[in-house]
Amino acid sequence: ITAAMADGTGLTGFAREFPRRFFDVGIAEGHGVAMAGGMAKQGLIPVFAVYDSFLQRGYDMLVQDMALEKLHVVLGVDRAGLVGADGETHHGCLDYLSQIPGMTVLAPASFAELRQMLRRAVLEMDGPVAVRYPRGGNELYSDCILENTVLHEGSDVTVVCYGAMVSEAMRAQMLLDKDNLQLDIVKLWQLAPLDLSLIVESVKKTGRLIILEEDVRQGCLGQEILAGLAELGVVPEQVKLMNLGDGFVTHGSVAQLRRAWNIDGQAVYETVKELKSDEKRTTGCTAAK
Helix, strand or coil: CECCCCCCCCCHHHHHHCHHHCCECCCCHHHHHHHHHHHHHCCCCCEEEEEHHHHHHHHHHHHHHHHCCCCCCEEEEECCECCCCCCCCCCECCCCHHHCCCCEEECCCCHHHHHHHHHHHHHCCCCCEEEECCCCCCCCCCCCCCCCEEEECCCCEEEEECCCHHHHHHHHHHHHHHHCCCEEEEECCEEECCCCHHHHHHHHHHCEEEEECCCCCCCCHHHHHHHHHHHCCCECCEEEEECCCCCCCCCCCHHHHHHHCCCCHHHHHHHHHHHHCCCCCCCCCECCC
């Protein structure tokens, strides 16, 4: 199923080969979600391919006609994060899916991960599953690791990242090599439900935490991570949420926008240097009282 975006979501070939299994509902994303829920109720496994920013139009149906009924619908959520030249209306920078009870949200960081996550979402998982992927690929990461993992081990600062931001974290480490600073880069593959175990282990080691993501600040994953760590009594001495702030993001290339909003590899490098140069810092990790 798609909503007037067969070309953009790459479904034209599927539509030609399987015309009886392809449905374009037009500019009616809410109907697309409700239709997928009805199909799942009858035992089918529908996949709804849709741009992240346009799926917002079907939020009520996501909750009432899919998640509430625990229906196995797979959402191929295209254009997550910054999309570049299409401007404010097309950026997928609101993390509304993780807030829906029972929703599984996956975040591939490579084409290989995207392919495997889609297969797993369709064939192995239950309930509503969203595979939230960016436009384009990841410049420095092409592996397929379908678990939370530490991509680079270090003891200076923990950087938590996912999706397109993985390359920016890796680029920051390349810049930090000359300063003999080592990041503990924690890559998440599943954003909801969220497993904090690797993050807890890393933060206890470094005492400093950066959460890097291509979403606006309010409701972002970083806020959930910090709340979860506080509940566990694991409080980093230094924290930096690196995201898109509280406003709408304007027109521009992805590289330009990441630079302007200080979420690229250079910005991470500068932030790590700033944290490490803070003379008031102490080592280790404090427990919440």
